[in-house]
Amino acid sequence: MTQTVDNPEVLRMEGITKRFPGVLANDDISIDVRAGEVHALLGENGAGKSTLMKVLYGLLQPDRGEIFLHGGRIHISSPRAAVEHGIGMVHQHFMLVPNLTAVENVMLGLPRRPLSVLDRAGASRRLRELSAEYYLGVEPNAVVENLSVGAQQRLEILKLLFRNVRLLVLDEPTSVLAPAEVEQLVRMVRMLAAEGRAIIFISHKLEEVKEVSDRVTVLRDGRVVATCPTDEPSSADLAQMTVGRPITIGRRLGGRASESAATELQLEGVTGLGDHGVPALVNVSLEVRAGEIMGVAGVDGNGQRELAECIAGLRRIESGRVLVGGRVVEGQSRDLNLLGFIPEDRQRTGLILSFSIGENLVLKSFDRPPFTRRGLLRWRAIWEHARRLMGDLRMRRTDPTIPVAELSGGNQQRVMVGRELQGDPSVVIASQATRGLDIGAVENVHEMLLGQKKRGAAVLFISTELNEVLAISDRIVVLYRGEIMGEVRPEEVTIEDIGEMMLGRRRTA
């Protein structure tokens, strides 16, 4: 990577301080970004990364601090003002309108005459040009809800290029992408930097940060720990700077379950339909024993969501059957307490954002003692329970009455994992359970799942991160277009073997 420290300065934020009730989210943060530079922001969940970027994008006003663009002090009152200054941001959660086309989304909010046919034709042409220039493959007339997550993200970026922004903020852009899409994004980000644009890149994944960025700033507890060229510290050092304690990367933690243990989860020839009515899960059979972690590898969108939902009773099974603890699961009749279910989309199915942390933690058990007595909720018990669990989950914030919506992305995920692992379920379905978590928290969740295994639970660990599937599973199946391509043991397989299966090559045992 080139040396960018001597390039002209594009952005300088000085002494940014932002307080929310009960938290100092940004504590006197200073950072500078150069032309042609990819500047990574690293930090634990809740360290203040998104807050700092929202200040830059005009979504939040800082309590103190100043922002300079090309050396001149500016005031950013709104996202519109930010874009006028040439600053654009792609959020952790996308902001596109699902039932409009790509070009309509791009034109939305442009300061122009009411959308005329001419504008639209011009915009389509420009979109096509930009898409070709950066190898993005975005079709202007495609309806957004039919686009893959990766394509939606590329469209968000195109929308900003359309407005000719010079400084791009990407907040955890890769946490939802398949490996091939990550590569494409990294290539694009490097291209944008080579043109002299500046990019701020937030990610929890050290390999990615190492690959894409020139410099890195590490935040902890709202403060800057260090800013340095990315290739100076080792990955292990970066990990330690981020979480403040040593982290072991790439350890193998799986083993072999006892052959005599009972089968707790069994699928027999399960076929299920996807959202568009075509089979998304085809004749899937598998067995997971008590005290075993079965990993499910695969590129995103190959039936993982449908698999999890069929087991959890949230999706109709067309043929075949699912047995939990030897009993057939039918629709909503599943026993919530036999099954811990961490769904992949915490914002839509996992949490009620406007409810407090304490309430979210008892969503499955509020109608039983000790949380209810004689038909009345016992709030003392609910808050105490929440405080205890928040401690176990190593959450910094200690007030269980704040709404989940006010937590950082990673801390929302912790609340859900904590809730689903309570009450000793005999089967745990963990779907993308570590998505968006910082490296310390990833280790934490792995330990929690290993703890479940030790206790005797059957764990189905579904993840698109091959490394973590290899690290904690005892056995692994690979899903491709809704079918199982084969079963392997992590100690007997190479990454290349699994990679082939992820692309549809069947393995005959």
Ligand SMILES: Nc1ncnc2c1ncn2[C@@H]1O[C@H](COP(=O)(O)OP(=O)(O)OP(=O)(O)O)[C@@H](O)[C@H]1O
């Ligand atoms: N709107 C808000 N109201 C109250 N507190 C907030 C709000 N937004 C963020 N916070 C708090 O500010 C702190 C920093 O949050 P922020 O979202 O900036 O973290 P982050 O570094 O982006 O974390 P993650 O990696 O989990 O996305 C957290 O303690 C969070 O709970």
Ligand SMILES: [Mg+2]
């Ligand atoms: Mg964030």
